[in-house]
Amino acid sequence: MNRVFIEDTIVALATPPGIGAISVIRVSGSDCFVAAEKIFVGKIKLSRASSHTIHYGKIIDEDALVVDDVLISVFHNPNSFTGEDCVEISTHGNPIIIKKIIELLLKQNIRLAEPGEFTKRAFLNGRIDLTQAEAVADVINSHSEASLRGARNQLDGLLSKKINVLREQLINTSSFVELGLDFAEEDIEFIDNIELLKKINGIISEIDELLATYSFGRMIRDGVNVALVGKPNVGKSSILNYILKESRAIVSHIPGTTRDVIREEVLISGVLFRLFDTAGIRLSEDEIEKEGVFRSREAVRNADMVLFINDAEHGFSTELYSELEKLTKPKNIIAVMNKMDLVGEGYSVTGVAVSAKTGFGMKDLFVLMIKNALGGNNYSEKTPLVSNLRHYRCLIKSLECLKSALITAKKNLSGEYISVDLRAAAVSLGEIIGEVTTDDILNNVFSKFCIGK
Ligand SMILES: Nc1nc2c(ncn2[C@@H]2O[C@H](COP(=O)(O)OP(=O)(O)OP(=O)(O)O)[C@@H](O)[C@H]2O)c(=O)[nH]1
Numbered sequence: 001m002n003r004v005f006i007e008d009t010i011v012a013l014a015t016p017p018g019i020g021a022i023s024v025i026r027v028s029g030s031d032c033f034v035a036a037e038k039i040f041v042g043k044i045k046l047s048r049a050s051s052h053t054i055h056y057g058k059i060i061d062e063d064a065l066v067v068d069d070v071l072i073s074v075f076h077n078p079n080s081f082t083g084e085d086c087v088e089i090s091t092h093g094n095p096i097i098i099k100k101i102i103e104l105l106l107k108q109n110i111r112l113a114e115p116g117e118f119t120k121r122a123f124l125n126g127r128i129d130l131t132q133a134e135a136v137a138d139v140i141n142s143h144s145e146a147s148l149r150g151a152r153n154q155l156d157g158l159l160s161k162k163i164n165v166l167r168e169q170l171i172n173t174s175s176f177v178e179l180g181l182d183f184a185e186e187d188i189e190f191i192d193n194i195e196l197l198k199k200i201n202g203i204i205s206e207i208d209e210l211l212a213t214y215s216f217g218r219m220i221r222d223g224v225n226v227a228l229v230g231k232p233n234v235g236k237s238s239i240l241n242y243i244l245k246e247s248r249a250i251v252s253h254i255p256g257t258t259r260d261v262i263r264e265e266v267l268i269s270g271v272l273f274r275l276f277d278t279a280g281i282r283l284s285e286d287e288i289e290k291e292g293v294f295r296s297r298e299a300v301r302n303a304d305m306v307l308f309i310n311d312a313e314h315g316f317s318t319e320l321y322s323e324l325e326k327l328t329k330p331k332n333i334i335a336v337m338n339k340m341d342l343v344g345e346g347y348s349v350t351g352v353a354v355s356a357k358t359g360f361g362m363k364d365l366f367v368l369m370i371k372n373a374l375g376g377n378n379y380s381e382k383t384p385l386v387s388n389l390r391h392y393r394c395l396i397k398s399l400e401c402l403k404s405a406l407i408t409a410k411k412n413l414s415g416e417y418i419s420v421d422l423r424a425a426a427v428s429l430g431e432i433i434g435e436v437t438t439d440d441i442l443n444n445v446f447s448k449f450c451i452g453k
């Protein structure tokens with residue numbers, strides 16, 4: 001679906017601002033060759049150069065002074081990232097040079113790019129769909145290997161392909177229903193009610209499957225929020241420090257040491273964990289500690305995973321465990337027994353046995369944390385994952401329409417109602433891949449990008 005894209009030509013620095021070995025200035029649009037040629041002296045005219053070739057030369061200013069020697073990469077439409085004619089100028093990485101070259105380009109028929117505008121053009125020119133455009137931002141912003149793999153999965157179009165298949169099925173089904181309406185008087189049916197119910201149910205369960213990947217997809221993309229909670233003095237802060245390999249939180253033998261929630265990030269096996277060390281939970285008259293304990297409970301509510309820490313001196317607190325079960329899903333709780341160095345063999349343990357002092361059992365704890373984060377799912381690299389709230393919401397909308405279609409079909413009501421719902425369900429799926437868009441959706445998606453992308 002290559003749409004012809006006649007727009008102004010845009011320029012931006014594509015590499016981070018500041019000093020570096022090289023910087024890359026990106027220019028995209030129909031005037032880019034003419035504009036670059038005006039400031040470039042090289043062996044070849046850029047507009048005549050083949051696509052995907054690189055050319056050495058000098059950038060000169062209005063007084064014919066050399067600004068820098070550069071390499072210019074040439075891309076002819078439609079075979080560029082944006083789908084337009086495009087040049088990328090590699091310069092020495094000095095902000096003064098960059099400023100000068102961009103100024104020289106701006107004096108021609110070129111303007112500064114808006115955030116995400118290169119990617120937006122790639123989308124509008126049909127080079128990528130909307131989920132892939134969003135994945136470009138995710139790839140750039142990934143903080144862990146796992147989130148990078150998730151973004152890669154989306155950029156490769158796994159989600160788009162799945163959505164496209166479902167959307168086509170929906171459109172086909174509603175076409176059959178509509179055909180039936182046209183031939184209602186002849187009493188010809190193109191899809192019988194049983195077949196229709198089967199189709200709708202099939203698509204509902206596929207959407208359910210996609211929705212089920214969301215909590216995993218989101219954790220992989222944004223990191224896993226882990227609350228370290230337990231009674232005072234069990235060694236929560238010691239465990240945090242052990243995991244971080246630094247003395248981040250104050251540790252003392254006095255119960256009630258930690259008051260504020262302490263937040264730190266750590267990568268374990270390529271997954272980002274955001275750890276929240278909290279105040280030990282107990283009844284306290286102390287105003288500050290009371291607030292700390294209040295915040296501990298908040299941390300449990302907001303966590304994807306709870307490390308419920310106990311110590312071998314005092315044993316497992318069933319009463320606090322019951323309280324935690326009310327604050328979060330039990331499957332999110334990992335019971336940990338700390339201070340195992342203080343007890344002999346044969347001590348019966350509820351949970352993972354560890355010692356923050358000696359490091360005993362910590363590897364087992366990490367394995368369990370990873371396992372819990374993956375939620376027992378056997379998702380492979382090829383499983384389409386939903387990790388974006390916008391996609392999640394569109395899927396929910398689509399599901400609601402399908403459920404309404406199902407009710408109508410079960411009541412054997414007129415096909416008109418069914419087809420309206422099926423069409424609406426298809427529109428919601430179309431919104432995910434950008435087949436159906438509004439300016440609001442596009443602005444929302446692309447404003448999150450940086451300039452130059
Ligand atoms: N022997 C032994 N002592 C430990 C271990 N972990 C922590 N401790 C000691 O237990 C005491 C309490 O440790 P903290 O890490 O401050 O405990 P906490 O759970 O953060 O306590 P609060 O912040 O008061 O709720 C300190 O004296 C630690 O040195 C361990 O594995 N073995």
Ligand SMILES: [Mg+2]
Nearest residue numbers: 236237257258
């Ligand atoms: Mg503490």
